[in-house]
Structure formats: structure tokens, C-alpha cells
Amino acid sequence: MSKFIFVTGGVVSGLGKGITAASLGRLLKCRGLKVTSQKLDPYMNVDPGTMSPFQHGEVFVTDDGAETDLDLGHYERFIDENLTKYSNMTSGRVYWNVLNKERQGEYLGQTVQIIPHVTNEIKDFVMKNAEVSNADVSIVEVGGTIGDIESQPFLEAIRQLALEVGRRNCLFIHVCLVPYISGSDEYKSKPTQHSVKELMAVGIHPDIIVARCDKEIPTDIRKKISLFCNVGEDCVINNTTCRSLYEVPLMLHAQNMDDVVCRDLGLETGADYPMLADWSRMVETIHARQGEIQIALVGKYVKLHDSYLSIVESLNHASFVVGKNVKINWVDSDSVTDETAPEVFKDCAGIILPGGFGHRGVEGMVCSCRYARTHKLPYFGICLGMQIAVIEFARSILGYSDANSREFDELCEHPVIDLMKNQEGVIKGGTMRLGSYPCEVTPGTILEKAYGSTHIDERHRHRYEFNNDYRTQMQEAGLTISGTSPDGTLVEAVEVADQFHVGVQFHPEFKSRPNNAGPLFVEFLKACDK
Known part of the structure; x- marks a missing residue:
């Protein structure tokens, strides 16, 4: 026992x-x-x-x-x-379980009480x-x-x-x-x-x-x-x-x-x-780090840094490997426009764009992604950050000015990010793709270089997916699909050639450890340190 x-x-x-x-x-x-x-x-x-x-x-x-x-x-x-x-x-889960058992008759008509039923x-x-x-x-x-x-x-x-x-x-x-x-x-x-x-x-x-x-x-x-x-x-x-x-x-x-x-x-x-x-x-090793790499973390919830705790820790883990300290520049995505981006990112060696929900701040994220791509500033998009990379590419390269996610604009003509088919009509709450899923990695990509493998498993937390209706167009225009589900139906990662511009639908920060840093975070910091 x-x-x-x-x-x-x-x-x-x-x-x-x-x-x-x-x-x-x-x-x-x-x-x-x-x-x-x-x-x-x-x-x-x-x-x-x-x-x-x-x-x-x-x-x-x-x-x-x-x-x-x-x-x-x-x-x-x-x-x-x-x-x-x-x-x-x-407590919510405890009472939920107890009340369900009471409704199903598992307590055989007993008076349900805190002691002994809840305890x-x-x-x-x-x-x-x-x-x-x-x-x-x-x-x-x-x-x-x-x-x-x-x-x-x-x-x-x-x-x-x-x-x-x-x-x-x-x-x-x-x-x-x-x-x-x-x-x-x-x-x-x-x-x-x-x-x-x-x-x-x-x-x-x-x-x-x-x-x-x-x-x-x-x-x-x-x-x-x-x-x-x-x-x-x-x-x-x-x-x-x-x-x-x-x-x-x-x-x-x-x-x-x-x-x-x-x-x-x-x-x-x-x-x-x-x-x-x-x-x-x-x-x-932590205390032996010398020098500094400044990273812009562009998010919706930067007023509470714990909203991105695992990403911050993953950047720290990677910094142990690279041997330099990481300084995070917390950027509220609402504050970024094409005009303000040069000033916001002038001292940053790279941009990381984490997950989030809802339309607020999305346009600032698109501007951040565009600035990174056009200035060849290392960009690492996670979950929503990957979807933003797809939206920005569709707008800037394919010329679809209204390209968006169906989450942010249900009536947009070019929904390059759309709801998963099996979740249409499902209300919010416990409806996401959650947990660890396998991903097949395209050889010769940054993703393969980082993991040293063509098969990985990472954790997910999202509801919307890359819309395969635009897959061929984007690939022909230069977007690399660097990771997919084993059956090839779901796009898990995208890259832009000749620079570190990577977006992943999964959350690699959840599996990073201080003595075994997340591979993509290490590659990102190495790119930022060049």
C-alpha cells in the first residue's frame, strides 16, 4: 500500500x-x-x-x-x-459525482450528507x-x-x-x-x-x-x-x-x-x-548561464503571468541548454499594430505566441506574426499561435484579406481555421481535443531537427483545426506542413521555409522538464541566439 x-x-x-x-x-x-x-x-x-x-x-x-x-x-x-x-x-467534481450517484440510486435511498458520502x-x-x-x-x-x-x-x-x-x-x-x-x-x-x-x-x-x-x-x-x-x-x-x-x-x-x-x-x-x-x-548549470536573450511573449492574458506558466518554465528549461538567461518582454496583443510593431519588437530576438480563446487581441497577434515573418525574426506559435500563422499566411501570401478562424468570424468567406466536423453544434465546455495524440513529422523540417524523430506524441487543448480545403493552395504558395495526424487528416504543425517560423497545434510546454527541455523550445532559443 x-x-x-x-x-x-x-x-x-x-x-x-x-x-x-x-x-x-x-x-x-x-x-x-x-x-x-x-x-x-x-x-x-x-x-x-x-x-x-x-x-x-x-x-x-x-x-x-x-x-x-x-x-x-x-x-x-x-x-x-x-x-x-x-x-x-x-469540490465541483466531488459533488457532481455524489449527486449523480444519488440520482442513479447507488445510495439505496439514504439521506446524502457531507459525512460520510462526500468525504x-x-x-x-x-x-x-x-x-x-x-x-x-x-x-x-x-x-x-x-x-x-x-x-x-x-x-x-x-x-x-x-x-x-x-x-x-x-x-x-x-x-x-x-x-x-x-x-x-x-x-x-x-x-x-x-x-x-x-x-x-x-x-x-x-x-x-x-x-x-x-x-x-x-x-x-x-x-x-x-x-x-x-x-x-x-x-x-x-x-x-x-x-x-x-x-x-x-x-x-x-x-x-x-x-x-x-x-x-x-x-x-x-x-x-x-x-x-x-x-x-x-x-x-542554471547559475552558470551568461548573457541574455530577450523574447517577446505576445498574449491575451499577460497581466497574469501564471496564465503562461508552463511556457515560461519551458523557455527557462531551454535556456539551461543554450547557456543564456531568457528575459521575457510581456506584450499585450491588443497593443500591437503594423505601425507599433517595429517599436514593440525592436529589442527582441524572437516572438512566441501562445494559446488563447476568443477574438479579443487576435488582430494584434496577426500583426506580430506578420512582423516576424517579414523581418525573419524567429517565430514560435503554439496552438492559437499556429492558427494565427496560418491566418497571416493566407492573408499576406494567398491574398485572402478576410481569412480568419470560424471562432473569430463565423461569416468569413475564407475560414482557413474551422471547427472540427464532429463538434459542430456542440456547446462550450469539455468539448475540446484534449490529451496526448501522435504526430507524424515531415522529414527535413525544423520539427524533425528538433525532435530527431518522425514520430512524436504531444498534448493538445483546442477546438478548431486547420481547414484542409486550403491545404493544397497553402503548400503550393510555400507553407510547409511539417506535422500531421497519423492518418494525414489533421495538420499539426506548419513552417515557412528559410527561417524559424514554426507553428504547432499542440502544447509542447506541458512535457518540458528542467532536466529534459522541450526540443522545440531549445531550437527556438538557438535560432534567437544567432
Whole structure:
């Protein structure tokens, strides 16, 4: 049976519970253990797929097509495991499942209540993820902050689960803010004490307290937290702000956090784990970067940088390979016109255009793409960015001035991007092409050079496709179809000859790892660095 580690947060949100959980997962994997991760989100949406990027940030997609919280991206990048639909559950999904079971008579006429029906649904989901992954350790992060009304059923569920599997098989980690008051030059432990008290009020006693602070907290404060929160001194772990997220596992390891976890869970691992040395060398590579490549990221949601979190991290991963830092110039697509483009992109070595939905800002994206193509500035279009490349090519090269996507203009005469035939008339919400799909790569293309293969698998999240009615015209005019579905019916990637001008319908950022950068991101940065 899997061992379970539950990670909760206190005092304020946004402390980095996800990074703490992911970093611990990396440490345990380095010790030879099979690790899986899971996020329990208290919000009432069934999944984040239809949530505004301005509120929620990016939607991360798994191989099996689940639209999930962005923390799953952190998990995958750190533990280097492909997660599944069982790795993310929301309150909305819990209640949806419970109510469907009630309507179908599965509760045999019982009065359906939070306890036991809702909590049982949560526990079953936690156990299912551990079973499907066959992991030695399942790390489960509970979203939100202790004291939130909406998280109470999740806390009750993990309390019950600890009782059922036994405390020797279960560990609770509480991540708390330890604020620094500059006026008095003091670190304050009281918020942590109150947060732990709140957690204990629901029947959960933390085994490890992770003290989140910008700088290392003094020893006397750690002792105070240990005393008042009833945990050993070695179970109070500093989590300070690092130069890179990927330093966090090393910081936690330096405080023996993985030793404490293995000790308390009775996990026996070898003393030698060379994978941690590999991680250390990767971090050294991060700090060895010299020089800078400035990239323009042109998007609809740039006011919240988390909307493009995986793309930013993928650019960072590629920069480790290229050996130069990446500076991102965040460009709101609404601000770009043919007149403003020269000023907007004058200092940029390349343009990356990520995914998005809706017509707002599309014309600015077309202008950005046109500027990149005509000035031979490296261009990398992802999902919508690929569709924009097709629209711009049709307008500028084929002369179809009204060329567009049916998503943006239902009545356009030249819909070079159109709805998939099997989705016509389907309402929005859970109707997209989601998850990992194979792609056949055309030999001699940038795509083949990047991947070193003519067969790849990448993840998708989109609704509209390249319209094959225009395929021959575009190819004859100079657009290269560099990737298709295995049966050749769906266009997955396009290129313009004699320059780095690449658009892909898939999302390569979802599979990039810090120690195994996404191939297309590496080729893009290399082109930008010339």
C-alpha cells in the first residue's frame, strides 16, 4: 500500500505549497521511491477548463486529457512523472459525482450528507490515484488555506483516511508563513501557532511544519514553533526564497527533510542516491548561464503571468541548454499594430505566441506574426499561435484579406481555421481535443531537427483545426506542413521555409522538464541566439 503525505497551508495563500510538495517528491524519487502527486482544489468548478486565465492562471493538461490546476505542472516538472485524471479533484467534481450517484440510486435511498458520502468520495479518489500509479508514496496537496469554509470536507476526509490507513502510513505537512516585521526587526511565529491550532481543531496534528519566509528564520524562532506546535525541532523546516524554483529540493535536503519523512513513514531507502547529484549539477548549470536573450511573449492574458506558466518554465528549461538567461518582454496583443510593431519588437530576438480563446487581441497577434515573418525574426506559435500563422499566411501570401478562424468570424468567406466536423453544434465546455495524440513529422523540417524523430506524441487543448480545403493552395504558395495526424487528416504543425517560423497545434510546454527541455523550445532559443 502507498504511504500518504498530505500538504496543507496556513496563514495566507500563495505560499508555495505546490513547490514544497513537488520538491519533496523529487527528493523521495531521488532516493529510489516511486512517487505520485495529487491536488485537491476546494473551488466549486468541476475543473478549471472554463475558468478565466486572469483568475486561475493556465490550465494544465495531462496525457489522458484532464484539464487540471497549474500545480500539476510543477509536480510533473519536479518528479518527472506523467500524471493522470486522478491527480486533480475539485469540490465541483466531488459533488457532481455524489449527486449523480444519488440520482442513479447507488445510495439505496439514504439521506446524502457531507459525512460520510462526500468525504467517502474524496477518500476513494485519493486511494484511486495511489492505486492507479502504483506509487510507494502519494503526495496530496489540499488547496486553499486552513480556516476556509470550502476546504472543510477535504480536511475531514484526510483526517479519516489517516485513521483508516494508520498514522505510520500517513504524514501531515503544514506550510505556514512566518512574517518578518522590519520596524522591530523580528520574525513572528504567532501566525503559525494560530494556524496549527486551527488545523488541530479539525483533528489533524501536523508532523512537519514548513516555515515560509524570505530569509532563514532564527534558531530561537524555530525552537519556539517546535515547542508551541508540538513537533520536534528537526521537523521545523525553513523554506526560504531561492533564486530558482529548482533550488528548493536542495534547500530542503540540506535540512534533512527527506530523512525526517522517511524516518516517520518507516521508508527504507539506500544511503546513496545519485539522481540528487544530477539535480545539483542541473542547478549549477542554471547559475552558470551568461548573457541574455530577450523574447517577446505576445498574449491575451499577460497581466497574469501564471496564465503562461508552463511556457515560461519551458523557455527557462531551454535556456539551461543554450547557456543564456531568457528575459521575457510581456506584450499585450491588443497593443500591437503594423505601425507599433517595429517599436514593440525592436529589442527582441524572437516572438512566441501562445494559446488563447476568443477574438479579443487576435488582430494584434496577426500583426506580430506578420512582423516576424517579414523581418525573419524567429517565430514560435503554439496552438492559437499556429492558427494565427496560418491566418497571416493566407492573408499576406494567398491574398485572402478576410481569412480568419470560424471562432473569430463565423461569416468569413475564407475560414482557413474551422471547427472540427464532429463538434459542430456542440456547446462550450469539455468539448475540446484534449490529451496526448501522435504526430507524424515531415522529414527535413525544423520539427524533425528538433525532435530527431518522425514520430512524436504531444498534448493538445483546442477546438478548431486547420481547414484542409486550403491545404493544397497553402503548400503550393510555400507553407510547409511539417506535422500531421497519423492518418494525414489533421495538420499539426506548419513552417515557412528559410527561417524559424514554426507553428504547432499542440502544447509542447506541458512535457518540458528542467532536466529534459522541450526540443522545440531549445531550437527556438538557438535560432534567437544567432
